[in-house]
Amino acid sequence: MTLSEIANGKLAPRTGIRLDNISKRYGDHLVIDDVSLNVEPGTVTALIGPSGAGKSTFLRCINLLERPDSGTIQVDHHTIEPGKVINAKDLAALRRTVGMVFQSFNLFPHMSALKNISFPQQKVLGRSKEEADERALQLLERVGLKDKAHQHPGRCSGGQQQRIAIARALALDPSIMLFDEPTSALDPEVGLEVLAVMRELADDGMTMIVVTHEMQFARDVSDTLVVMADCRIIEQGDPRAIMSDPQEDRTRRFLRAVLER
Amino acid sequence: MTWLIEWAGYLPQLMSGLGVSLMIAGVSIVAGYPLGLVLSVMVQHRNLAVRTLGLAVVEIGRGAPALVILYLFYYGLPKFGIAFESITAACLALIWNSAAYSSEIMRAGMQSVARGQHEASAALGLSRGHTFFRVIMPQGMRSAIPGLMGVAIQMFQGTSLAYAIAVPELMKSAYNIGSQDFNYLQIFALAGICYAAISMPATWITVYFEKRLARHT
Numbered sequence: 001m002t003l004s005e006i007a008n009g010k011l012a013p014r015t016g017i018r019l020d021n022i023s024k025r026y027g028d029h030l031v032i033d034d035v036s037l038n039v040e041p042g043t044v045t046a047l048i049g050p051s052g053a054g055k056s057t058f059l060r061c062i063n064l065l066e067r068p069d070s071g072t073i074q075v076d077h078h079t080i081e082p083g084k085v086i087n088a089k090d091l092a093a094l095r096r097t098v099g100m101v102f103q104s105f106n107l108f109p110h111m112s113a114l115k116n117i118s119f120p121q122q123k124v125l126g127r128s129k130e131e132a133d134e135r136a137l138q139l140l141e142r143v144g145l146k147d148k149a150h151q152h153p154g155r156c157s158g159g160q161q162q163r164i165a166i167a168r169a170l171a172l173d174p175s176i177m178l179f180d181e182p183t184s185a186l187d188p189e190v191g192l193e194v195l196a197v198m199r200e201l202a203d204d205g206m207t208m209i210v211v212t213h214e215m216q217f218a219r220d221v222s223d224t225l226v227v228m229a230d231c232r233i234i235e236q237g238d239p240r241a242i243m244s245d246p247q248e249d250r251t252r253r254f255l256r257a258v259l260e261r
Numbered sequence: 262m263t264w265l266i267e268w269a270g271y272l273p274q275l276m277s278g279l280g281v282s283l284m285i286a287g288v289s290i291v292a293g294y295p296l297g298l299v300l301s302v303m304v305q306h307r308n309l310a311v312r313t314l315g316l317a318v319v320e321i322g323r324g325a326p327a328l329v330i331l332y333l334f335y336y337g338l339p340k341f342g343i344a345f346e347s348i349t350a351a352c353l354a355l356i357w358n359s360a361a362y363s364s365e366i367m368r369a370g371m372q373s374v375a376r377g378q379h380e381a382s383a384a385l386g387l388s389r390g391h392t393f394f395r396v397i398m399p400q401g402m403r404s405a406i407p408g409l410m411g412v413a414i415q416m417f418q419g420t421s422l423a424y425a426i427a428v429p430e431l432m433k434s435a436y437n438i439g440s441q442d443f444n445y446l447q448i449f450a451l452a453g454i455c456y457a458a459i460s461m462p463a464t465w466i467t468v469y470f471e472k473r474l475a476r477h478t
Contacts, residue, residue, distance in 0.1 A: 065380055065383060092386060095384065096386050099384070100381075100384040102377060102381065104377050106378060106380060108400075110403070120385045120386070123388070123391045123395070
């Protein structure tokens with residue numbers, strides 16, 4: 001079975017997500033300036049750009065960890081307007097549909113790897129402990145960490161923790177996965193094992209939005225490359241096309257900086 | 262060496278006083294900490310009325326000297342027809358005291374939990390209740406342990422205030438012995454040693470826990 005099949009029991013209905021005119025400011029400081037993005041079901045979107053461009057903030061707006069000041073989010077027949085009052089049902093539906101993986105893993109340090117993955121299933125989806133544990137073990141096996149099931153995160157390496165975090169998100173059957181610089185806190189070598197898991201997930205047809213500095217991953221795995229700079233999207237399209245022939249001067253400068261490193 | 266024999270003679274009476282002191286401290290901790298937990302939740306509550314009530318209880322408990330609260334319970338409340346035994350009044354006053362101080366330590370512990378823990382919980386779709394009681398509280402309480410042990414030591418030493426309302430605790434026992442033959446210096450020194458004999462090892466244990474917890478986080 002593939003990763004997402006294990007995650008879903010069956011193949012999840014593929015879901016895309018559409019964001020329109022998202023803006024976000026902190027006080028007088030504009031961080032997202034009228035950004036729109038349409039992600040087709042089953043595709044991988046890589047979000048790159050210089051730091052401070054607003055990539056992470058934008059990603060965090062998608063599942064409303066950051067509340068945009070205006071714009072609309074459409075996912076799975078739900079339309080959410082963050083500028084207005086969000087009802088609890090829409091928020092719950094959004095969070096259920098969208099899974100997220102953080103740069104700093106954010107596993108629960110007081111729970112074993114198994115419990116990290118099993119506990120949210122029981123609370124959010126109402127699964128029985130047996131069912132949730134079984135699902136958790138399957139996922140742990142799939143990310144190559146079955147032997148770590150009863151270890152606490154503090155006993156695991158960064159790469160292992162991140163794979164556990166991916167398993168934790170997948171256990172809730174999301175149809176879209178957000179990755180916020182999932183390998184930035186890891187040694188390059190360790191990052192590879194995380195990228196391998198993500199690549200597999202992409203091959204399974206998971207809809208993914210990935211903020212990353214891993215240019216090779218962006219080129220090889222993503223279907224769409226989105227370049228953000230100065231709080232907005234400056235260029236998007238086929239990753240190979242953009243990387244070999246960027247249209248914007250700002251993109252060219254950024255790519256030169258990362259590729260010639 | 263005669264003083265040593267004298268000291269040995271004082272011990273039984275002192276020990277019974279020490280027993281009462283430990284009992285009062287124990288009650289104030291066993292009842293005060295759960296109350297402190299409730300208060301720490303209240304002061305973080307979204308509802309303004311709940312938060313204000315919690316804050317009032319905490320700030321009075323921390324702001325007023327324990328002796329004042331003790332007197333209010335013992336001498337003040339009978340005015341409203343509520344009269345307590347001296348030992349009950351002492352326990353109640355110290356429960357309030359320990360609840361107030363422990364609640365602030367627990368609150369600080371919970372607020373020190375990394376922001377990422379809240380974010381991960383939110384992203385997973387966990388409810389506020391589950392996030393608080395299953396994710397934040399267990400971690401916050403862990404880092405509160407050394408502070409709570411420190412408050413426990415303070416509570417034990419605070420039981421000496423109960424002397425002021427004639428509770429037969431360690432200080433009162435010492436005073437009684439001293440007033441028999443006016444050997445105050447020796448007997449209060451001995452009482453001090455009794456307090457230290459409990460407090461110092463407790464402090465060492467606290468330091469040990471502090472180090473242990475620091476290593477594992």
